Amino acid sequence: MSDSKLEMTEFHWLMDVLQNIDVGLVVLDRDYSIKLWNGFMENHSGLRPDQAKGKNLFSLFNEIDKSWFQKKAESVFLLNVRAFTISEQRPYLFKFNNNHPITGRAEFMYQNATIIPLNNADGSTEHICLIVYDVTNSAMSKHDLLGVQSLLGSH
Amino acid sequence: MSEITALTEDERDCYQEITNVAMGQAADRLARLLNVYVVLPIPNVNIIERSEFKMTIKSLEDAPSVSAVCQGFIGAGIAGEALLIFNDLSFSDIAKLLDYESVQNSNEELEMLMDVANVLNGACIQGIGKQLDINFSQSHPVVLGQHRPISELLDDKHATWERTMAIEINYTIEDHNVNCDLLLLFTEESVHHMNRLISFLLED
Amino acid sequence: MTTKVIICDDSNMARKQMSRSLPDDWPTEITLAKNGAEAIEVIKKGGQELMFLDLTMPVMDGYQTLEAIRKDDLPIMVIVVSGDIQPEARDRVKKLGAIEFIKKPVDKDKIKSVLIEYGMIEPPSSPEENAGGDNE
Helix, strand or coil: CCHHHHHHHHHHHHHHHHHHCCCEEEEEECCCEEEEECHHHHHHHCCCHHHHCCCEHHHHCCCCCHHHHHHHHHHHHHHCCCEEECCCCCCCCCCCCCCCCCCCCCCCCCEEEEEEEEECCCCCEEEEEEEEEECHHHHHHHHHHHHHHHHCCCC | CCCCCCCCHHHHHHHHHHHHHHHHHHHHHHHHHHCCCEECCCCEEEEEEHHHHHHHHHHHCCCCCEEEEEEEEEECCEEEEEEEEEEHHHHHHHHHHCCCCCCCCHHHHHHHHHHHHHHHHHHHHHHHHHHHCCCCEECCCEEECCCCCHHHHHCHHHCCCCEEEEEEEEEEECCCCEEEEEEEEEEHHHHHHHHHHHHHHHCC | CCEEEEEECCCHHHHHHHHHHCCCCCCEEEEEECCHHHHHHHHHHCCCCEEEECCCCCCCCHHHHHHHHHHCCCCCEEEEEECCCCHHHHHHHHHCCCCEEEECCCCHHHHHHHHHHCCCCCCCCCHHHHHCCCCC
């Protein structure tokens, strides 16, 4: 296979992976408009890419605390470092349903998130990528553990 | 949103047929993996109340202990879980079929459960998705109560739902003592969405 | 000439899908059957040429139906249409006398090519003529 054909194939694989991977991927520009919306986000939000792209993140999801999130995101835009949010701070970014709506106990999906800078060729950052992880299982285990600990009177 | 208390005959027929085709694909993969013939009965489709569900689970617990693998799926307004329930007695037979020399410990049992569940859950979920033109997201499988009663799942303190659409599929492998039940459980809201989606399949 | 065809499947939806997948320009007289027993009754009355048969049905399933046809040497060609696509299912139905196995959901083009292969419909004579309409 020629080099450019190989690159195209790899590109298609990568697109496939991004679409099907079981974490949420959201790319945002400087105005917090959505530029990329993968399969995970589509399936859990019920919003197709054409319904999410070009819209302002906060207008679509008012459960996200705007000033809190922007503070985190600005550090990524300006300082070119990663930022993290964990479910212990806030249980979720996006209010999605529990992945186990029948057998599960959690009311919603607990989430951790990573925000990474996406750099331009000149090193400046005009886009960020929000990676959303479902951590419901470990969050529930922690709850259970805390419950047991308080029952035993230790903590 | 209105309650769904029952399906029409046409709707039930449609879900049975869609499941039938998806089951066939799942059974085909299992048949090739294990080199066996999988007996496919007609799936049972019903709207059931929470209390009935508890009874269904109890009745599936043939032996004192069962194991189950549970996987959530979601897409296009449809969400649910695939619950694959194994009678532990099947383990040694499945082990033979999968060419495990022996299943001495719970780790190996887990490996086996995963192998079979991946094939059956995945093929069924994606099989249904393909017919409805939906690319479902699947969550990681969770093993529920290995050697513990499944009915522990349904303690009423955490009741979050009233009713579910349950599609029950029983897989049996011919000439082997292997029997497992796959329960596809859809949320009530999903059923509204699905009924809309299948209406085009039902029109003349 | 009209071909007499039976569509045998317990699912109303599947019977509809099957009818819709037959070639549009193929003149047929279709009889619907909900299970093998109903189908056998119709076949015994005579005149039927082809049957599309499902495998998973109550009362009398596809395998039992094929066996009954073979036992009484009933004059009918059978194409099995099923969601049960595992290798052994295909083997079993062929051994029981089915001429072909088509998997569900049915593909309209696949049906057409099978019908052409078994001489139930005329193949398109040539690409140019085919564009202008059929010569049925």
